[in-house]
Amino acid sequence: MALISYDDTNAAAFAAGRELGWDGLHRWRYAVQQHLRPRAGSTLLDVGAGTGTWAGAFTEWYDIRVLAVEPAAAMRDRCPHRPLLAGDATALPLTTSSVDGAWLSTMIHHVADLDAMARELRRVLRPGAPVLIRSPFPGRHQRITLFHWFPEAVRVLATYPGLARVRAAFARAGFPVSTVEPVAQTTAGSLAEYAERMDRRAHTPLQLITDDEYAAGMARLRAAAGTGHGPVVDHLDLLVLR
Template identity: 35%
Template sequence: MGLERVDYDRTQHAGYAKGRRLLPSSRRNWMRAFRDLAGDRRISRIADVGSGTGRFAPVLADAFGAEVVGVEPSARMREVAHVESSHPLVTYVEGSAEDLPLDDAGVDLALMFLVWHHVPDRPAAARELARVLAPGARLLIATTLADRLKDLLLYRYFPRSRDIDMELFPTLGETVGVFAAAGFAHAGLLEVHHRSADSLREYTERQRMRALSVYEHLTDEEYRDGLAALEADAAEETVSRPVEAECDLLAFTRL
């Protein structure tokens, strides 16, 4: 298929914060999962790698009482983060997973939330993450896995998005292998219950913002047809139906 990389400076940044806003129940579920997999070491500095518009950085700062460095390559996404996700313990800086502006062994916990599939050179990124994480520190990766695809509502309205995800995302074994080669041990896998909308109507409003990167790989016709079908079903909704899914969260320990 030869999918092109998504340019967040050109697209996505405008509607991302609103379209991907965390609901309170999902925020609680993710924070509980992060704490469960963070390990026993004292956490004073966290790297939010691929922090985007800052969905998680302030929440991480509050949950762990730690300094958070949000590393994000997109200038436009960082601009939004500075405005909408500011926090006294959070700093947003330019960088990428393969080139982190962080000291050796200076990070006690790192998070990559739906970022791993965007990384062009995954082995290089794994080595760089190993450099900045202290020995015994944990890396958490929330990601789709090609061999563990869920039955997402998105696939019903935009069918080719499933094929795109199959191409974009690595398997569990591939992911574990990349990190093992860089000096990590696989420390756990949790399924986290994520609610993306409280109703089909709300879900439809979010999809109008085109805040999912998979839409960049669909044709305009595919997007319009899927959205039209979604809008028709949402218009007939009489009882609110939450849109929910189980999401995979991987943990690795820096050896």
Template identity: 45%
Template sequence: MTAIPYDRRTAEDYRAAREVPRAGLAAWREIIGKEARLTPGGTVLDVGAGTGAFASAFHEWFGVRVLAVEPAEAMRALIPSAEGIEVLDGRAESLPVADGCADAAWLGSVVHHLSDPRAAARELRRALKPGAPVLIRNVFPGRAARDLRVRYFPATERAISTYPSVERICEAFDTAGFSRVALHSVPQESAPTLAAFADSIRRDADSKLRGITDEEFASGMADLRAAAEAGPAEPATSWMDLLVLS
């Protein structure tokens, strides 16, 4: 897929348009707690931390120290500064951290950006303590039907079809000694209602929606508004995968 230049405007747009409200992430908190068994004082490596939504969440949810590694300066600038969150310039393929420093690694919507997934896997093997999990949150080709944007704007699957599949990521990580532990489909509440979700959509700030035609976008918005009217109390629930390797 085409690399996105994360400049200041794109970074601010990303934060405004793509960050899921913390309250909508309860199921993520629960499944991460089960899979990673993090304890206060532990260390999580957030690779491709973006604007830091998950770095802050991990710190608050589990009391861990977060090493937030992010290559784009404009994204790093928006990571909330907090004791317990260390912001580092770097990329997955060459992590700026010590050997064996982390109890878990988190890659949220990052694997489709990696230039060399095998190099990233080698680096994660080096940076993690033995047995520590790699938690990968992503949409994967062939598994995205319950993503809200795909549900209402099916043409967004064109972009997702270029992402690495679960199998490809597992193969790349296998070369560094990681095995697949679990694959969960996890819900998140993107907005309290479908109407609120429709109101929050900013096509100019969303690369997947920019990648579809005007007709496809208009048709999706009409379907979404109709669904919001038919089910005014229905929450805007979207699903993504959590792939766990260890």
């Protein structure tokens, strides 16, 4: 059961407000490439692929096969990427040792049983293949804009699985080695664009703060947006496990 429901309303808000332009992701392109070492004919599994932003980008950037798996029908309905399968991180519809890497972007906080997910990824990945996790982690929110304007959302982030807990679950499943690095992305061309696109239904931490907290954050953000800032750059972590 995800922390929020990816129903039709939230999926539409995600598609409208959260999808990132590939142009702003070039640092992710090179960071992932360095760890994945994509080769012609290899398959990357995108777990919780959502509307397919990353699956599309990796296909285009690396010329590899990306297999998207997504449990929510409303997200699959908005995902143009193929192949796309219905499935959950803890019960993947894949055969053993069939993929060369796994990508999990801003989804691990929705998975209640991290051990089950890690074991399932161990089963489907070929030996030595990496798990690449893109996520905000508790205590590492300082360079994520959303938490600046909505500081109460840090309270929600504190309930997400921490780095140590994720590393331990993967180590138990047979991924003993890990590295972590913050990677920059351009989330919006300006603060005005960021404010314009902001919709709490597209952000789990904003759904789980109060209405008053959200309204106060939006008022702060809109006031600042009028004063003309440059691009909005965020740093989420890339955790790589092998």
